[in-house]
Amino acid sequence: MQQARHLAEELLFPAAGEVDRAERVPGRLLDALAGNGFYGIGAPAELSGLDLDDAGRAAVTEAFAGGCLAAAFVWMQHRGAVRAVAASGSDAAARLLPDLVAGRVRAGIAIGAATRTGPPVIRATADPDPAAPGGPGGPGGWRFDGTAPWVTGWGMIDTLLMTARDERDQLIWALIPTDAAGLRAEPLDLVAVRASGTVTLTVDAVRVPADRVLRIEPHAAYLARDAESLAGNGFLALGVAGRAISLLGSTALDRELRRARRRLLAATGDDAPQARAAAGELALRAAGALAVHQGSGSVLASSHAARLIREATFLLTFGTRPSIRAALLDRLGATRPR
Secondary structure (H helix, E strand, O other), rough: OOHHHHHHHHHHHHHHHHHHOOOOHHHHHHHHHHOOOHHHHHHHHHOOOOOOOOHHHHHHHHHHHOOOOOHHHHHHHHHHHHHHHHHHHHHHHHHHHHEEEHHHOOEEOOHHHHHHOOOOEEEEEEEOOOOOOOOOOOOOOOEEEEEEEEOOOOOOOOOOEEEEEEOOOOOEEEEEEEEOOEEEEEOOOOOOHHHHHOOEEEEEEEEEEEEHHEEEEEEEHHHHHHHOOOOOOOHHHHHHHHHHHHHHHHHHHHHHHHHHHHHHHHHOOOOHHHHHHHHHHHHHHHHHHHHHHHHHHOOOOOOOOHHHHHHHHHHHOOOOOOHHHHHHHHHHHOOOOO
């Protein structure tokens, strides 16, 4: 953890203003995170060299987000891919995991077909190519079609962890090279973390060989697990809140930050939406307080306060679910009777 805090304070935070104006996160920042082993979080300790519990992983996320949210955002997608690859136990995972852990191969995620209910944003059909090894729908693999509305790290990653659902509502998890034929990216003009390379990705008849498939499971099985993982993204908001509080020097808000951190760490599926809402609301309030404290200079786009307000606003909606949005609206007073 000490190394993560050092990187956040000595490398990421001094570059945050530059990154906020850049088209891409500078390679030197991501290289430093990889070079210090942090691209291996999510893999077994014997491979990554990192023996972190939940609190340790959360603390790294919070530190990096408080240093430079755009860099942390790109890094966190890779972390999610590493975790999924490590958990799959597939032959594809065994081949690719060492390079992912070392950061020689860098990954993003496109898992809207898993996280969303209703019709899948990406559909999977058995590979119709009769020339494919094993024949149609067999070992020949799959074809993915649809749209991934949110993919981060484009131009900075080599492979995508992508999900698609078939006609039986099975969820297919696969690793797809970013240079695969049939992928077309359209950049998104975000309010914050614009250097994160976040795009909407069109997926047009992308062929997925069987040896790139990590696992296949019922969609319902993933949704049941997803409720237990909602709290993790809240540490991005706590990183932004913590940076604002540090610049402001508020002991009262610092006490709130510690309470919000404890709540997120202890959150179960039932409490996770409320814990996430508390973290997001605190980030927005702390950044607003910093702007008021620093005065008229905060209206300059280059100020830390302006950047942190935009980042806090971004995190109010990133990675949410209907239950988190409802809890946030309640905390912000939008659903309370007059």
